[in-house]
Structures are given as structure tokens and as C-alpha cells.
Amino acid sequence: MSERSPLPDGPLAAAGxxxxxxxxxxxxxxxxxxxxxxTAGFRQLILLGHGGKRLWExxxxxxxxxxxxxxxxxxxxxADWFAAELPGRRYRIVYPGSVPVPLQQLGTLxxxxxxTPFMVGIDPHWGTWYAxxxxxxxxxxxxxxxxxDRAHEEVPLGGSNPCANCLEKPCISVCPAGAxxxxxxxxxxxxxxxxxxxxxxxxxxxxxxxxxxxxEHRYGDEQMRHAYSHSLRMIERHR
Ligand code: SF4
Ligand code: SF4
Numbered sequence: 001m002s003e004r005s006p007l008p009d010g011p012l013a014a015a016g017x018x019x020x021x022x023x024x025x026x027x028x029x030x031x032x033x034x035x036x037x038x039t040a041g042f043r044q045l046i047l048l049g050h051g052g053k054r055l056w057e058x059x060x061x062x063x064x065x066x067x068x069x070x071x072x073x074x075x076x077x078x079a080d081w082f083a084a085e086l087p088g089r090r091y092r093i094v095y096p097g098s099v100p101v102p103l104q105q106l107g108t109l110x111x112x113x114x115x116t117p118f119m120v121g122i123d124p125h126w127g128t129w130y131a132x133x134x135x136x137x138x139x140x141x142x143x144x145x146x147x148x149d150r151a152h153e154e155v156p157l158g159g160s161n162p163c164a165n166c167l168e169k170p171c172i173s174v175c176p177a178g179a180x181x182x183x184x185x186x187x188x189x190x191x192x193x194x195x196x197x198x199x200x201x202x203x204x205x206x207x208x209x210x211x212x213x214x215x216e217h218r219y220g221d222e223q224m225r226h227a228y229s230h231s232l233r234m235i236e237r238h239r
Contacts, residue, residue, distance in 0.1 A: 007142045008085050012048065015077045016055030017133055021047040021110035021145040025137075028109075035101055036094050042137040044144075047106050048078070051130040052217035056226075070226075071096045074133045086140065095135035103132040111148030114161035117172050117180045118190075118207045123148065124162050127214020131227075162213045171207035176200055180207070191235050203228045 009020050023045040025033060033039060059073045066072030075093060082091050095101040104121060107113030112130065113121035120128045148160065163169070172180040177193030179186050194201045203225045209218065219227065 004141060004143045007046070007140075007145075011081055011085065012077065015081075016050055016058035017048045017074065017077055018054055019047075019049035019051050019112065019130060021106075021112070022140075022142045023047065023106075023109070024144050027144065029105075032102055032105055035099060036137060037099055039137060041090055042092070042139055044138050044140045044142060045106075046134075046136040046138050046140070046142075047110055047132065048074070048134040048136065049107075049112065049130055049132050051126040053220060053223065055133070056219065056223040060222075068096075068230075070133070078134055078136060082138075086138075090139040092137045093134055094137055095132070101135050103135070106135065107132065109147065110145065111160065114163065116163055116207075116211070117169060117185060118175070118205065119185045119187075120205075120208060122162055122211070122213060124160055125214060126217050127162075127211060128208050129214050129217040129219060166213075170210045170212075174210045175207045194232055194235060201228070202232055 007020055007022050012018070012020055025039055025043055025045055028045065036045070055070070055074075059069050062073055062076075064073075075096075078091070078093060082089060095103065104113050107121055112123055114123060116122045116128060121130070122128050123130070175181075175190075176199075177189040179190040179193070190201075193199055200206060205228065209224075
């Protein structure tokens, strides 16, 4: 690999980590680097994500086992990728992990994240059907990625946030908890509703599945059940 070459994304994408963004650590805002722990010996931060159904299919094909099958699978993919593509390069996975990495801030810098009324990120291509899967400190010298806004021409009028051009905003009216009925998103309403016996959102988010943007990338039933069962367990554990 020559210095400042692009990140070799083919193996990652084939394994389901089909969104990648390379940051030079020196160019990141100090409040972000402060969350990463010791960064000595590392030059870059690699943000990995998935869009659509591909990652879930890969996790299932790999057996889908482990405490958290997606996190465990992604850690293996990252380890295999470094071993095959970057032997000898140091790296450390900081997310998933014990430190609170500001994923949406990184996603905003990468051009992946625009806020929706229900606070999940959205972009014009994937809609809300993407997620952050790994953040990796690395002793690499790849060419830093361009933010999506600047890298693609097909950003619609009104900028890269599809919500700016969505006049009906059906996600707001369909929410059975009325979590967006007043100004802003009231998390308590969503959480309290999800815990009720008659909740229609135990294993889904009606607002999210109603959004038409990127609907061809919408997760399948199993993937939705996995994601929302996990978040419901977190809610029930901590509230
Ligand atoms: S339905 Fe409209 S306002 Fe709601 S998330 Fe989708 S694009 Fe945004
Ligand atoms: S999970 Fe249900 S209650 Fe919460 S925002 Fe989505 S639609 Fe509303």
C-alpha cells in the first residue's frame, strides 16, 4: 500500500460493512478526539457502517452466534481485514466498546447523518436504514474521505436532508405515542409507550418504517426484530 492511497474497501463492503469513512486524527475536533482514549501511535480514525440488508445477511451466513452477533461479527471482519490488507499496522477498536464515542457527530462530519423528527439519522440514499458498526483507531495513512455531501453530485435541492423537502412528514402523524406531536422529539413518550402491553413498537418503529426515503433498503423482519428487541431490553434494564 502506498501512502495516501484510498482505503481498500472491497473486502469490507463484501462482508457487509459497506460504508467507510477515513478521518485524519489531526483534523478531528478536539471534543471528539477527547472521547477516544489514548491516541498515541495512531494517525487515523476509520468509521465503518452498514447500509441496507447486506450486513444482516452476512451475519446470518456466518452463524449469527455470540453475545451480540452483529458486534462480534464486525470485530472479526475488522481483524481479518487488518490481517489481510494491513499486516503489521496497529489498530484499536474504540466502538463498540466501553467509551461513549459520539457516533452521530462523526456521522455528521462524514456526511452520513442528518436528523429526522424521531432523531434517527437519515441520508438521501439509504434513508434511515444504516447504522454505525465500528470506529477504529489505526496507524494508517489512507487518503482521508470526502464528506458525502461533497463527494456526490446527486444531493437533492434543499441539501442532503430529505426531511427538508418532505412536506407531509408522515413519520410524525403515524407515531402512536405522539412523541413528535409537540415541538421536538420527546423520548419519554416513545420509551413509555414502547413498554406498554399494547405497544405496536416492541419490535419496530412505525415512524421509521413509514418514511419513504430509501425504503428499498429497509431491514427485513428479522433484522428489525433484532434491533428493536435489543433497544427494548436496554430500556427495560435502565428505566
Ligand atoms: S417521513 Fe419525511 S420528515 Fe419523516 S423522516 Fe422521512 S423524510 Fe424525514
Ligand atoms: S418507536 Fe414507536 S413510539 Fe417510538 S418514535 Fe418510533 S413510532 Fe414513535
